[in-house]
Amino acid sequence: MLVIFLKNIINNEIRRIWPKIDMPDFFVERLELSGYGDYYSNVAFVVSKELGSAPSVVALDLAREVQRYNCIEKIEVADPGFFNIYVDEEILNGLIPVVLAKNVEYGSRAMKGKRVLIEFVSANPTGPLHIGHARSAFLGDVLSRLLKKVGYEVSKEYYINDFGNQVEILANSIYKEYCALHGVEFSVDEEYSGGYIKEIAKEMAKKEGSRWTSCEYLPHFIEVGVLKNLDRIKKDLRGMHIEFDSWFSESELYEKGIVEEVMNIYRSKNLLYEANRSKEGGEAIRRDGSKSNEFSFRKEGGLFLQTSKYGDVEDRVVRRKNGTSVYLLADIAYHMEKFKRGFDSILNLWGADHAGHVGRLRAGIRALGLDDSKLEFILVQMVKLMKEGKDIKISKRAGSIIELQELVREIGEGASRILFMHRSPNSQFVFDIEKMKEGSVNNPVCYFSYGLKRMYALVEKSSYNGFFFNRSNYRLLREERELLKKVSIYHSVLEVAANLKEPHRILFYCQDLISAFHSYFSRYRNNDKILSADREKSKIRVGLIISLKIIVESSLQVLGIRV
RNA sequence: GCUCUCAUAGCUCAGAUGGAUAGAGCAUUGGUUUCCUAAACCAAGGGUCAUAGGUUCGAAUCCUAUUGAGAGCGCCA
Structure with missing residues (x-):
């Protein structure tokens, strides 16, 4: 919020000083205790490129104007053009009543009027959910909550592969x-x-x-x-507080004639041909262990779709010689169905092992004449399972699976969510079962709940009556300034996490916030108590602590963690 | 052979849009509690950001090559 405010000020002044240049894309971000101010912007570097003059000159020109605003204490320009902003304390204090008024709705954005469909988990109904599904399950759930928070209308869907x-x-x-x-x-x-x-x-x-x-x-x-199996999957998901809005069955695509509809469109566009082998594919070099080699006896020819015309590396068979349809065709039909339902954005959370499938599906969609830019894939990297330093393979065929429910029962839902949300989606994930059990002793959920407990204790002890005014002669302590600065970036954290589809950023932010609070609390609990007879001081401090509490609770809500 | 993802502290991982001294947790060592209770805090040690070039005021981040890891290259779903 504050960051956006500062950006607007800078924007205004740029427009006044250099009316002719295009509005540059710059950022304002919070600085840690560094002696370089409260916030920093790269604006001078960006504008100087536009103007062709030195960044330090641009920074000085801009600083002179921006400095005149009441809410800015001062601007310092450092070589070669760092634009360091010191804000007035009033503006930081001013955050408190805003947070208090909005409560856990703080950080939420107004509805954008955009509808998003997010499909995730979609595990085959051939067995229970196992650890390999955890990442997609939690990521999809948290992403849905996050997108809702920043103003999208979100539908969560599970695709049931009940055919073939x-x-x-x-x-x-x-x-x-x-x-x-x-x-x-x-x-x-x-x-x-x-x-x-x-x-x-x-x-x-x-x-x-x-x-x-x-x-x-x-x-x-x-x-x-x-x-x-589906009953079991539904029950397990519900147990983890992951709810879907719809369950879409693959076999219905056939029963309702949607697959045939797709075929008719392709046929009318003349995109199908009968052959033994893809025209473009040629003799691709495959490694010896390639499944393509292994299963080559199953390639008998059939009806090919010219996906290579639409960006795929080769044409794909869509209907076998015996007349049965291939999975890809059903998947194209399924996605056409998604498009028909009129979403602005269609998100698919897939395991990285499906990466090769993206290109052909996209091609198939384009071949239907649909706008595939609405379609977005988030590829979740595989989880590598280890036990005592040795690899373990998950296999339904061999019956060697570790059920997801088992993990959740063992370490708790909150800890499981944190475990899987503690890394970016495209990092590879080494999961050591023994270490996981150690981790449960040192459960990070405790850190959150203990932080909240301390916050609640302080609020209860104070005589806070739900009434807050920010006029005060009290000067914030250095720690309190830093805490409020952290509060001030909550909106940007949510926004970036939503844009990049990386909800783990919220977890790291929240952890950092609590850690700063614990530090503050420990430092002042014995001397110069946080709450004291000084009513003005206490009032500001309680306001600050309630703000922190609200942001932690709001973050945990997005992460789906109950404490 | 080709494509995608990745390589950051002893371990597990953060570092979006290139920015100032690269961070956190765990582990190790030492310290801190007269209840706003230590499930916490403070301090210390620990780094060739895989390697080599390049781009520029400036690179963990962008480009190229190399090495290593995972995934894929099915008329399975």
């Missing part, structure tokens, strides 16, 4: 166990193993007897298997 090979493997895996329970042998090529498969089989055997051992079982087992 994977769910057939699921059904067969359950069926195998089901048959075994009735003493019938049934063998499968690929299967999922794990307790949950046996449980579903057991339940079906109990409820439905042996009637499926000798008839067409597949559709029924797919249906039940998907349903059971």
